[in-house]
Amino acid sequence: MAKETTTEKKVATATNAPHATRTTRADALRNEDALLEAAKVVFANVGVDAPVREIAAQAGVGVGTLYRRFPTRSDLVVGxxxxxxxxxxxxxxxxxxxxxxxxxxxxxxxxxxxxxxxxxxxxxxxxxxxxxxxxxxxxxxxxxxxxxxxxxxxxxxxxxxxxxxxxxxxxxxxxxxxxxxxxxxxxxxxxxxxxxxxxxxxxxxxxxx
Amino acid sequence: MAKETTTEKKVATATNAPHATRTTRADALRNEDALLEAAKVVFANVGVDAPVREIAAQAGVGVGTLYRRFPTRSDLVVGxxxxxxxxxxxxxxxxxxxxxxxxxxxxxxxxxxxxxxxxxxxxxxxxxxxxxxxxxxxxxxxxxxxxxxxxxxxxxxxxxxxxxxxxxxxxxxxxxxxxxxxxxxxxxxxxxxxxxxxxxxxxxxxxxx
DNA sequence: TGATAAACGGAACAATGTTCCGTATTTGGT
DNA sequence: ACCAAATACGGAACATTGTTCCGTTTATCA
CATH class of the missing domain: 1.10.357.10 (Tetracycline Repressor, domain 2)
Incomplete structure (x- = not known):
């Protein structure tokens, strides 16, 4: 319900399993940044209608990675x-x-x-x-x-x-x-x-x- | 070399072959009209981004027919x-x-x-x-x-x-x-x-x- | 009526957004 | 340092379009 801030630490309640949550992986953060940067460049060069694949390539990641972070083209534009x-x-x-x-x-x-x-x-x-x-x-x-x-x-x-x-x-x-x-x-x-x-x-x- | 204009009429000089050109076929005219009418309706209902296939279907023609008359989506919109x-x-x-x-x-x-x-x-x-x-x-x-x-x-x-x-x-x-x-x-x-x-x-x- | 040019329909192709899943990497505990 | 599990990755596969191609059908006109 309450929106999590960037790093959601593990829930420290007594009874729960050994580790309830992990920190966001380092490569994930790096890729998110690379994607936004790449999108900025590609949007500027090709326009906002640039193919998603091209942005992923420019960022050096696969489209799957792009889509996990930005489920939709629009989300990337918004980002x-x-x-x-x-x-x-x-x-x-x-x-x-x-x-x-x-x-x-x-x-x-x-x-x-x-x-x-x-x-x-x-x-x-x-x-x-x-x-x-x-x-x-x-x-x-x-x-x-x-x-x-x-x-x-x-x-x-x-x-x-x-x-x-x-x-x-x-x-x-x-x-x-x-x-x-x-x-x-x-x-x-x-x-x-x-x-x-x-x-x-x-x-x-x-x-x- | 020289770009042809849309309707190249027969050269009406005396000596030429029996029939150099024919009149535009009746069904062609009918279909062009049906396409414009269909496009108007579909654009109104679905928006200008409506799929070409849907317009062709609404007009009761195949996409090939649509594209002969309107070589591009834009041409249809313009029409x-x-x-x-x-x-x-x-x-x-x-x-x-x-x-x-x-x-x-x-x-x-x-x-x-x-x-x-x-x-x-x-x-x-x-x-x-x-x-x-x-x-x-x-x-x-x-x-x-x-x-x-x-x-x-x-x-x-x-x-x-x-x-x-x-x-x-x-x-x-x-x-x-x-x-x-x-x-x-x-x-x-x-x-x-x-x-x-x-x-x-x-x-x-x-x-x- | 029949030969023929014109037009037709829709399968096939290409480009693109999106999903899926087997594989690789990171993390946290030991 | 090592290991198991969670997490993230890459890219093939799928779905949805715009567009092209071509074998078949049909209107025209002598």
Missing amino acids: VFKREVDACAAEAPILANAHPPGEALSRWLKRYCQFIVTKKGLASALHSGDPAFDALPAYFRSNFEPALTDLLAAAAKAGEARHDVDAYDLLRAIGNLASTGGKDGPDGMEHTYRMLDLMIDGLRFGTSR | VFKREVDACAAEAPILANAHPPGEALSRWLKRYCQFIVTKKGLASALHSGDPAFDALPAYFRSNFEPALTDLLAAAAKAGEARHDVDAYDLLRAIGNLASTGGKDGPDGMEHTYRMLDLMIDGLRFGTSR
């Missing part, structure tokens, strides 16, 4: 998406520690742009009607919104950003901005970054109000 | 889409003859709403990246815009609609309106029709200006 969301969101506090607030905000927004651009392929899959993807928008928001909220608050406190911008609005705005100006455009990403700088300047400018 | 566009656009002049201008306009817009709602499934396919669908938006517009323009002009001339509404804008507006309020909603289509009536009233009201 990659979440992992990327996690990775991107996790950079927010790191950047916040390593740079002054305004700089951290600016850097993270650029990083977010990259996320959006590389996930454009996945984005269309999201609207494909497969119920496996239903939870992703919420996951997206629940990870990114707090991350950006913190960055914004810190920057605002330091007088490096205005106070009246909502994190979610900003996520959407930049999301739209980045998803229309693809990375394959005439000046690839340059246009997107220029527009992003514009928005960031806008954030700073508002400070004086 | 159904165009046929529906044609059918809907063709009703405009008919309604214009059968009713006073304002009534004709109102009726056609309702018909257009139905088109949009039933084609929602196809709409997502349009954005799937398949280049076979690239021509459809233009086809959509080049058929509907003139049809609605005529209806609007007639209604405006009769004092039953304002003059300052662009046909394309109206198509888009109602398109958005109908595609968000699906037919499966709580009061199925009723909400959409109510909003449509609102817009039509708006068209009429502007008359007084």
